[in-house]
């Protein structure tokens with residue numbers, strides 16, 4: 001997976017991308033809540049970055065913090081098996 005420059009996460013580009021992603025999808029993609037949302041860059045955008053293509057807010061994923069934690073737990077469990 002492409003390494004994203006840590007400075008990217010502080011950049012105006014990422015701020016804009018998050019705002020756009022939330023406008024496109026204002027709710028959690030898993031449970032549908034509109035609270036406590038986080039925007040993930042998404043695998044497609046990692047690949048686009050790697051290929052030198054511009055990032056696209058349509059490929060961002062919107063998820064709430066509690067679903068994100070659950071998903072991360074599931075990933076940890078899978079990694080241990």
Ligand SMILES: [Zn+2]
Nearest residue numbers: 028031064067
């Ligand atoms: Zn959720």
